[in-house]
Amino acid sequence: MRDFSLSTAALALNTATLGHNMPGAGAGWSAEQTLDACAQRGIGGIVFWRPEIGTRAAQIGQYAQQVGVKVVGLCRAPFLTGPLSFQDSGKIKDDFRKSIDETSLLGADVLTIVVGGVEAGTKGVHESLKYVTERVADVLDYAASNGVRLALEPLHPMYGGDRSCLTTTRDALDICDALASAWLGVAIDVYHVWWDTDLPRQLRRAQGRIFGFHLCDWLAHTTDFLLDRGMMGDGVADIKSLRACVESAGYDGFCEVEVFSAQNWWKRDPADVLDIMVERFRTVC
């Protein structure tokens, strides 16, 4: 297992950790200012969200390269199913390709897929997962031709209804097995999987197919479905054990800190948040 106590080269900031800190909101940092703040702290990588990038993907990607911060990935493809999707397979396909284009222009390797919830008119997750499989299959060649790897992210089962009918690493790997492409893998997020005692077994199956590893913590008394994640060390997830499993499965990439936290971390000075994130990465991850 890698020793993170002395180096933050493998640490990546998911900009969600700084909340809606974009021009006109929060501390008002531009993508470039965020990149500078990462570079100053030796944070090796960054993951952006599409609204922060807009039409400036190539420009931001170039700036990241200049300051020596790797753009690890982009969040995220459109919902493929469920009530929050475009609910129009043509629109979904177009936006899916657009998100692949943006990932490529940024110089990032990985596009994260949050699949979407239960498809209208169906019950349970079975049929929705079939749609997900079909819609991912549709874009695999396009992703490959753009050099973009797709990471299916199983979300916590509390999102099963509206955000992700894909709730376990097991289900995500079943889709990977079905589509058998080197361009399709999984993203493992501590927040979504910490409770799953089947995870060690599934991660052994995942050998070579883990395209992302996301850090945060699960607060014992969490109060919000979306915006109450904990910083590493503040919750009950066994982060070190999870990382050991992920690394045993061959993962040697970035560890991406993604803390949605409207009432705590997003209210703080983003410079302080980054400093604490670095310290926690070195000590509790």
Add this chain to the structure above:
Amino acid sequence: MRDFSLSTAALALNTATLGHNMPGAGAGWSAEQTLDACAQRGIGGIVFWRPEIGTRAAQIGQYAQQVGVKVVGLCRAPFLTGPLSFQDSGKIKDDFRKSIDETSLLGADVLTIVVGGVEAGTKGVHESLKYVTERVADVLDYAASNGVRLALEPLHPMYGGDRSCLTTTRDALDICDALASAWLGVAIDVYHVWWDTDLPRQLRRAQGRIFGFHLCDWLAHTTDFLLDRGMMGDGVADIKSLRACVESAGYDGFCEVEVFSAQNWWKRDPADVLDIMVERFRTVC
């Protein structure tokens, strides 16, 4: 699979569905009035919560027998682990035995166990599940000597931190395997397990060990961790398929409706809630 369209003999009311409807709250129904309301509608069973019973377990049990409503079970044993438990193994053991006594006095067969969250000073669920196993083992003989079966209820993973480190049917059956007692089984609640694609396989393992089956629905856009359950038919759970799996595993007992719903069902006239519950049971379950 049983046909529920014509009979409600297998339907049980979990009184949580009527909210805090006890003397002094809600419609102010006593346990006896609730039993009358069930009897009038041909609802075959009932499950009470301990605060409604107090020291009147035997008396309420006798009344239930008089009006021909079976007391199916009691909610619930004390939390065995985690931040909401007594955090004192002696107190936990005493109250666990007391809850067994109350179940027996009520004339109910089954005591439901919600195990509690992650034990203080530990990370992940591994160690907590060991404590759970030990603490259940401790009372098994006592339960057997009182004729009370214990039902481990896996809760939705969103409760993993504070209410239940036991989040999957798989983990619950692993504990049952470890303790190998005819007095220990599982309770399967649609709300907690609807997302789990591993469930059909686990329920095949559960043959003869399902001690309870709980009905409600998962609302696609649920807004509260505790008190926003849906009535059957209003959400995205595939209730009929779940019931088919449960019955294939040999379960032929009551189907217990348990809808915690502070903003909707608890605000309605409890007589109407019961009428709608009966109609949904016949048509969508």
